[in-house]
Amino acid sequence: MWRRATPLSPLISSFKSSFCIQQTEHRIFERFTTGLPLQEKDGISPKYGAPFITFVLGGPGCGKGTQCAKIVETFGFKHLSAGDLLRREIESDSDYGSMILNSIKEGRIVPSEVTVKLIQREMESSDNKKFLIDGFPRCEENRRAFENIIGAEPDLVLFFDCPEDEMVKRVLNRNEGRIDDNIDTVKKRLKVFQALSLPVINYYAKKGKLHTINAIGSVDEIFEQVHPLFAVCKRAGRRETT
Ligand SMILES: Nc1ncnc2c1ncn2[C@@H]1O[C@H](COP(=O)(O)OP(=O)(O)OP(=O)(O)O)[C@@H](O)[C@H]1O
Ligand SMILES: Nc1ccn([C@H]2C[C@H](O)[C@@H](COP(=O)(O)O)O2)c(=O)n1
Numbered sequence: 001m002w003r004r005a006t007p008l009s010p011l012i013s014s015f016k017s018s019f020c021i022q023q024t025e026h027r028i029f030e031r032f033t034t035g036l037p038l039q040e041k042d043g044i045s046p047k048y049g050a051p052f053i054t055f056v057l058g059g060p061g062c063g064k065g066t067q068c069a070k071i072v073e074t075f076g077f078k079h080l081s082a083g084d085l086l087r088r089e090i091e092s093d094s095d096y097g098s099m100i101l102n103s104i105k106e107g108r109i110v111p112s113e114v115t116v117k118l119i120q121r122e123m124e125s126s127d128n129k130k131f132l133i134d135g136f137p138r139c140e141e142n143r144r145a146f147e148n149i150i151g152a153e154p155d156l157v158l159f160f161d162c163p164e165d166e167m168v169k170r171v172l173n174r175n176e177g178r179i180d181d182n183i184d185t186v187k188k189r190l191k192v193f194q195a196l197s198l199p200v201i202n203y204y205a206k207k208g209k210l211h212t213i214n215a216i217g218s219v220d221e222i223f224e225q226v227h228p229l230f231a232v233c234k235r236a237g238r239r240e241t242t
Contacts, residue, residue: 052130053133053156054077054131054154054155054157055133055154055157056068056158056160057158057200058159059189059190059197060171060193061162061168061186062170063162063170063215064135064160065081065134066219067158067226068132068134070219070223071132071226072132074230075130077132077230078130078132079134080132080133080136081134082115082118082119082134082136083104083135085118086110086115099114104180105179105185106185106188107180107188108192109138109139109192112137112142115145116142116145117149119150120149120150133154138196139196139200140203155209159212161213167190168183168190171186
């Protein structure tokens with residue numbers, strides 16, 4: 001039986017969403033105009049000159065990667081997909097290759113330190129300081145490892161909320177030859193999502209950082225919900241430079 005990850009009343013959700021955008025605008029405006037790195041103010045020492053970090057969350061196949069590509073194209077973020085970094089590690093001659101491959105086959109989460117080190121390497125070598133970290137954190141251990149190793153918290157967290165039957169359909173139609181795009185592994189990934197990823201999503205909701213996007217609709221319709229969040233960053237950035 002497939003369920004929606006979280007019950008969504010459209011009215012409440014759109015009210016919450018506009019309220020959250022105002023809160024986000026205030027926070028981001030402050031961050032871009034005062035020049036004070038958010039992490040410093042929060043008592044976390046920034047190792048990368050206060051990057052702007054967005055976590056992109058949602059169940060398997062909900063459309064995170066598709067929307068990230070549009071955010072990159074429109075707003076110039078650097079896209080780091082945790083799943084892609086892990087798959088690349090399998091292809092390289094890494095000591096962790098077979099362990100990662102087995103975890104992905106079984107829909108399990110790879111030990112956090114491995115994933116965070118891959119993300120860290122990409123962040124350190126990038127000139128871009130605006131990051132979209134996609135498919136991460138997948139569990140509380142991921143979240144804590146990121147805070148400890150990177151020394152930062154996200155500025156924004158996007159959650160693409162999609163019913164399970166739609167996610168299954170999208171994964172099974174993806175046709176990219178991924179070893180985990182089959183019905184057995186998808187069922188396991190959905191269980192992991194419910195048990196381990198939803199608590200992280202709830203954690204960011206409580207912190208007021210979560211923006212829930214209704215992931216049903218065309219790619220462009222979904223991007224219409226995403227666009228205002230990043231347009232705020234762009235406006236705030238422009239004010240800073242004028
Ligand atoms: N709004 C949409 N409607 C229908 N299909 C979509 C939509 N968005 C993305 N897709 C398709 O669904 C599949 C999964 O999308 P995508 O790879 O972006 O998901 P994902 O959340 O990044 O998945 P995963 O977590 O498994 O990597 C792709 O084939 C993509 O083209
Ligand atoms: N933080 C992460 C992200 C991904 N993985 C592993 C386990 C996932 O099932 C697989 C595919 O990820 P996706 O491309 O769907 O984001 O990669 C992980 O262990 N930890």
